Amino acid sequence: MEVLDLLEIESEVTLPKRYSTLSVKEMEVRVQEIKSKFGDRLFIPGHHYQKDEVIQFADARGDSLKLAQICSQMPDAEFIVFCGVHFMAETADMLTKPDQKVILPDLRAGCSMADMADIDQTEIGWEKMQEIWGDTILPLTYVNSTAAIKGFVGKHGGATVTSSNAKKMLQWAFTQKERILFLPDQHLGRNTAFDLGIPLDQMAIWAPLEGTFEYDGNFEDVKVILWKGHCSVHEKFNLKHIENLRKQEPETKVLVHPECTYEVVQASDFNGSTSFIIDTIKHAESGSRWAIGTEMNLVNRLADENPDKQIISLNPFMCPCLTMNRIDLPHLLWSLEKLEEGEVVNQIKVPEEVSEYAILALNRMLERS
Structure with a gap:
């Protein structure tokens, strides 16, 4: 990227100084005034990981795909101000009508996991995989990926997956091809494949930065190719956190997201998607104790909303997702x-040629979910 491009992006996201002089109350009053003024013409979806100061104004809360689907059911909303990260706003743009405008309040709100697999790296890696395994691979991508990656997967016969339906989608994929390429999160791919009975020694890791495989076995034995990517939040939980908790508070249950490492997931009491985590806490017995391995804003919100239970973060020094907190x-x-x-800023628009195949990948998943 050229220096001028960087300067252009910086100028788009730098706020006028007056916003630093406004009190929280003044800003809250103004947001509510504008929401009331626009009415149904404005829709604000908010991801579960958003700050309380933002999520209070969300017209709907949810994970990335759920929010994009809700957006598609709001035909009167001319403007969708997506409080999440870039790839989520892309999905919302692809699923809504062409005349609806999806806006990301801060363009710096990206996703480190999604950024670990760009389209150029994927094309290079795919070519090398074809040289080794030929036409025996079906690509699957976590919805936490860019529109370009979703488009690549759709073009090659694959589909998207969520943390809720990953097991079902891998089962489907194995009816299509002998092997699966799972990107960009190696941990969700590994944990899901292992749950399906695939041993770790039949999983190879593709390291895109090095352009090599991390695998010591026979390539013919490989069933799952894991892209070397991860969530910077969920990878911060480790076995020592669980071991220390078991010693100090043995009655506390450990509940983690499957984006955590294989070792952490295996050592936990429960693991599942964000929706699974929320539902588990909601229906847990009063007085129960939980250590949760997921994003800190959500953990704190669950603690506030469930005062009859003791809820802590599995990692006591965990910070919220930095990119999500850009909003x-x-x-x-x-x-x-x-x-x-009358000015639309930071509109997210996916090119039609990318959107066509990305929607195909999404639809393949939705048809089976």
Whole structure:
């Protein structure tokens, strides 16, 4: 990327100084005023990991795919101000009508996991995989990926997966081809494949930065090719956190997301998607104790919403997702005030040639979910 491009992006995301002089109350009042003024013309989806200062204004809460699907059911919403990260806004754009505008309050709100698999790396890796295994591989991508990666997968006969339906989608994929390429999160791929009975020694890791495989066995034995990517939040939980908790609070149950490492998932009491985590806590017995391995904003919110249970983070020194937290109250207000002035800022628009195949990948999943 050229220096001028970087300067252009920086100028788009830098807030006017006046937003630093406004009180939280002043900003909250203005956001509510604009929401009331636009009515059904404005829809604000908020991901579970968003800050409380933002999520309070969300018209719907959920994970990335659920929110995009809800957006597609809001035909009167001219403007969708997506409080999440870039790939989520892309999916919302692909599933909504062409005349609806999807806005990301801060363009710096990306996803480190999604960024670990770009389309150029994927094309190079795919070519090498074809040289080794030929036409025996079906690609699957976690929905936490860019539109370009979703498009690549759709073009090659594959589908998207969520943490809720990954097991079902891998089962389907194995009816199509002998092997699976799973990207960009190696941990969700490994944990899901292992649950299906595939041993670890039949899983190879493709390291895109090095352009090599991390695998010591016979390539003919490989059933799953894992892209070397991860969630920077969920990889921060480790076995020592669980071991220390078992010693100090043996009655506390450990509940983690399958984006955590294989070792952490195996040592936990329960693992599952964000929705699974929320539902498990919601229906847990009063007085029960839980250590949760997922994003800190959600853990804190679950603790606040379930005062009859003791809820802590599995990692006591965990920080919230830095990129998700780019969306804050000042950026939300700024994007809304721009709309009030008749200006659309930070619109997310997926090219039609990418969207066509990406939607195909999404639909293959939705047909089986």
